Amino acid sequence: MILKPNQIFGLVTLTSSGARFTSTTTNLQFQSRTVSAKMANPAVCDSEKKLITHVIFDMDGLLLDTEKFYTEVQEIILSRFNKTFDWSLKAKMMGKKAIEAARVFVEETGISDSLSAENFLVERESMLQEMFPTSELMPGASRLVKHLHASGVPICVATGTHKRHFALKTQRHGEIFSLMHHIVMGDDPEVKQGKPSPDIFLAAARRFDGEPVHPSKILVFEDAPSGVLAAKNAGMSVVMVPDPRLDSAFHETADKVVKSLLDFDPAEWGLPPFTDTTA
Secondary structure, eight states: OOOOOOOOOEEEEEETTEEEEEEOOSOOOOOTTOOOTTTSOOOOOHHHHTTOOEEEEOOBTTTBOOHHHHHHHHHHHHHTTTOOOOHHHHHHHTTSOHHHHHHHHHHHTTOTTTSOHHHHHHHHHHHHHHHGGGOOBOTTHHHHHHHHHHTTOOEEEEOSOOHHHHHHHHTTOHHHHTTSSEEEOTTOTTOOSOTTSSHHHHHHHHTSSSSOOOGGGEEEEEOSHHHHHHHHHTTOEEEEOOOTTSOGGGGGGSSEEOSSGGGOOGGGGTSOOOSOSOO
16 A cells, blocks of 8 residues: 655754754645645755765664564554554654554554553554564665764664664664664653654754754655654755655655665765675
8 A cells, every 4th residue: 555645743943053843733734746845944955965974864664674563563453453554554653752653553543442552552562572683674774884984974873762672673783783873762851752853863963973063964864754854854854765655745855765775875965985886
């Protein structure tokens, strides 16, 4: 099933001291062929791409192939209610904090009278804990992370995942995540609101060493629509690596869309080019 865009999440105001995000209702419709200037910055031009000095990675569905676990568990839970989990619902949940995604899940499926968001999270927890340690890296993730680190580009992770799940998901990939300058998670006290609020990306930007980094110099990698909006709401450039089942109308908010991290060309953004031709 193809995902359809159906939400406006907020607007961002860039100021001399950073970005200010104003939350809006999550039930507003927007035209699939238009991206509101209030919701996202226009695509960056070639000259602006040359200003990129720092990189922030999302994790689930971007560096790690973990989104499939959430899908499987949610399909199992819904089967009890003779309902199915489809990708139009998944699009609304991706990238959000756990409790926010859970509320979307029970409300959109009409099971909130039988299963609360909190109980939904409890029920899926045991199943996810068994799955997370088997997480695999997404294609091209290792190559890109190692290349940027070796080239001296400051990199970090900004993920909605909480600490307890992060440890399970990354336990087989310590080498890659040890290369990150820092990692900001969804239960970090500075992250007051989940994506598409820019909180997590602004928090990640503040933790790089040296002078404060202007958002325009940061490139974010994301796979989820709400994550792309969060990056744009933070005033940052964003490369989207979407699931192929995602409706292409979602792509318009991103500055660049690639099928895989294997297709990303650092040189297009003024970053050190790859010196090999292998993944």
